[in-house]
Amino acid sequence: MAPREYGQYCGITRALELVGERWALLIVRDLLVGPRRYGELAAGLPRIPTNVLAARLKELQEAGILRRAPRSRVIVYELTPYGHELEPVVLALGAWGFKALDDPRDEQIVTPDSITMSLRTAFRPQVAAELPSTVYGARLGPDELLIRVAGPTLDVARESGPADLAFATGPGIHRLISGELAPDRAIATGVVEVLRGRGDLLDRFASTFHLAA
Structure with missing residues (x-):
């Protein structure tokens, strides 16, 4: 399924189109801690369906937010510099959600x-x-x-x-x-x-x- 488009020309709209799909920001949250293998991401998000995890990783990669990288004979997912720019956003969102x-x-x-x-x-x-x-x-x-x-x-x-x-x-x-x-x-x-x-x-x-x- 293609990512949702809102039909508005706005920075917030574009951000939601990139990371607003379900599970996307939680994947970013975990990758802010460090690079993860596919299995590690799945274990950290135990309720995510495997097809959804694969789709979100593909979408985030196509958006330039994360990349696949070889590490010691295995492939890991890691944030790009563009993806790391989401850290203050994720921390602020966490502080806001904490109140609820x-x-x-x-x-x-x-x-x-x-x-x-x-x-x-x-x-x-x-x-x-x-x-x-x-x-x-x-x-x-x-x-x-x-x-x-x-x-x-x-x-x-x-x-x-x-x-x-x-x-x-x-x-x-x-x-x-x-x-x-x-x-x-x-x-x-x-x-x-x-x-x-x-x-x-x-x-x-x-x-x-x-x-x-």
């Missing part, structure tokens, strides 16, 4: 890439600059993220390693980031499970990553 988040439903999940972009959206570099450097380890189901905060710099990697605070969480982490749930209540209610390290560092995490709902 309700409590997570049982069938809703967070993925490593989605939580990485949520953390980028919620990161407060001016606050982090006043706090000691801290490494957080977040377990999301079978996946792990290492979240390094050094002054006003944030680095999130899909890996495990030594951390000042390691915790397990799920979609409810957004209630902590919004300030709806205080860190001690997040632990008491099981939204966050401290695995190792100092539980009081969750207060620092909540100060560093905060989006008012």
Whole structure:
């Protein structure tokens, strides 16, 4: 199916024609974290039909937003410089949508890439600059993220390693980031499970990553 055309000569209209189809911006979101193989994209978007994923990748490639690139004998998809220009748009859209988040439903999940972009959206570099450097380890189901905060710099990697605070969480982490749930209540209610390290560092995490709902 050809991408939708709105019949209007406008920059917003053209942007929606390029990335407004269902799933397109979520593909861009995940590629903003880093290059991905086809299977990795499919795993990160578990409800996307395979034919739709293939169609969106083709459309985004034809629009110059992403490209196929060989990496270690496999083909990955990566954003072009034009595609990377969407990052502030995606972060702003995430912050805007965050205000409308309700409590997570049982069938809703967070993925490593989605939580990485949520953390980028919620990161407060001016606050982090006043706090000691801290490494957080977040377990999301079978996946792990290492979240390094050094002054006003944030680095999130899909890996495990030594951390000042390691915790397990799920979609409810957004209630902590919004300030709806205080860190001690997040632990008491099981939204966050401290695995190792100092539980009081969750207060620092909540100060560093905060989006008012």
